[in-house]
Amino acid sequence: MAQPSTLPTVVPCPSFTPDRAADIAELLVGAVDLHCHSGPAAMPRILNHHEALMDAAAAKFAAVLYKDHFYPGMAHAQILEGLFPDTGVKLFSGVALNNAVGGLNPYAVDHAIKLGAKIVWMPTFAAANHINAYSAKTFPKTAQKMLDPTALSVLDGNKKLTDDTLQILDLIAEGDIILAGGHLHVSELFVLFEEARRRGVGRLMVNHPSYVIGCSDEDIRGLVALGATMEHSICMFVESRAKQHDMDDLAHLIEVAGVDRTILGSDLGLTQAPRPVDGYRMIVDQMLDHQISRADIRKITSTNAAKLLGIAVN
Template identity: 65%
Template sequence: MQDGKQEQTEKGANRPRRDDVEKLLVGAIDLHCHSGPAAMPRILDHHEAMRDCAEAGFRALVYKDHFYLGTPHAIMLEKLVPNTGVRLFSGIALNNAVGGINPHAVNHATMIGAKIVWMPTLSAENHIAQTSGQAKTFPKTTQKMLEPIPLSALDASGKLSDDTRKVLDLIAEADIILAGGHLPAFELHLVFDEAKKRGVKKMMVNHPTYVVGCTDEDIRQMVSNGVFMEHSICMFVEGRSKKYGPDKLKHLIDIAGVDRTVLCSDLGLVGSPRPVDGYREIVATLLDLQVPEADIRKLIGGNAASLLNLDA
């Protein structure tokens, strides 16, 4: 009987924290959800991801796939399942499957409503070079695919390629997000410098401490150039992709500042939580770190809303 009373007391003590977490999730935005269908195994599909977000009161969800433009999926799913309160978006990752850093693919994507262009990820020369290092644990496709052709934003002379410049112009014209993908930090400095000159207003580094190789000083320099730092929740919550503890998360937020930091799930991976559950865990962590609620709302929703022009 005593054990039962203790269990009830513990549950009662945890309830306020659970309520605080659920309250903060209302209005959240995930800019980096890896739901399926996909060539890589996923634990949920686009519809399930949308339903999870709707139940938690999320404002928007961005589907990301390394091989295809997900914008048509987002448009049709939002139409077929109306009144969820969740806006659905996607974009294009410039890997081999879409012709690499391909202005024609980006032009088409922007014409049908893509909200983000990711520079090469798993086809990036930098990613391929690290397949025995940091990228060793990167998810594999269900079936073996053609060997990737290494991609870089630079030409043979070490300058930004003509196609990269054309892609930047298209992103600027559409006023959408330029994400760094898995390009190395030294390339990203060049890409973002040129992007800013060409009128790109929304720039973001994906998981700067994983594969990309950003130092604290890289982060400071890019933030001073107007770039957002996107940190993947999957690397800070329980599961096979966990790499860092709470102190590392707090450090990274402090380096870039709350106003230039975005927390996105990067979830959908086998062996890790569902995206919304990842958000629940990271919000609890932020509360444990005594991050103010107003800052938490910016980190998991407010900054992403501005990148998606939702408040325009």
């Protein structure tokens, strides 16, 4: 769906009736965002980590996980949680295996886990699949020109997982944290996740299967059969420059994977988009209009993601 080219820097949350606002607020108590793109970051952001925490606290979220494509955010999360211990929001982060941390680097993963990482994302902007998909496009851009990425894949020339990838899987299994597919192509994900399961990785997640990854409905069902959870990006379903789907698309994707294997992450913080918590408000409003049950909305916005993190929510 084509979007206006002149969206405001921050897309405001629409007004709701008092009853609808109360319903949304109640449903978001205990929400968990595993994909918060607050700053500081090399890419322009509309809010920082502290502001994201305060927004989440005001909405009574249970947890926020900061994601940056270029640096691990555990230190920020731990410092902020210590500075603001009464918010009720647990803060987490992880490491994305792009060039800035050495790519598919077991040392970066080992360090991240020792520092409290809850997730390892396979390459995103440096994934060969992402680079190929954006060869003729300009998004996403960093605020200042960075070195061109070196294309990364978990597979070698023989379509086998590299030794570094295998070691990373062992570290993730030992740490009992989330393995996220990043921007790898779906063909890579099947090889990766099958081996991950063999090596004892128990928490598997596919990031935005409808964007860049190349998942068909059959692929989603196959990945779910391997134990993976599908994470859909709210930014792609609400008013923003990243919007490419409508609520019918989301309802279909939920049906394909099943409610118990579906979560929503904001993937927000980018410009020309809502703030992350507002994105949740907007998508919950749409789900209520679409007659998705309150119990299912709670699973998709809260309890399923909490299970992946290994935390309890009310």
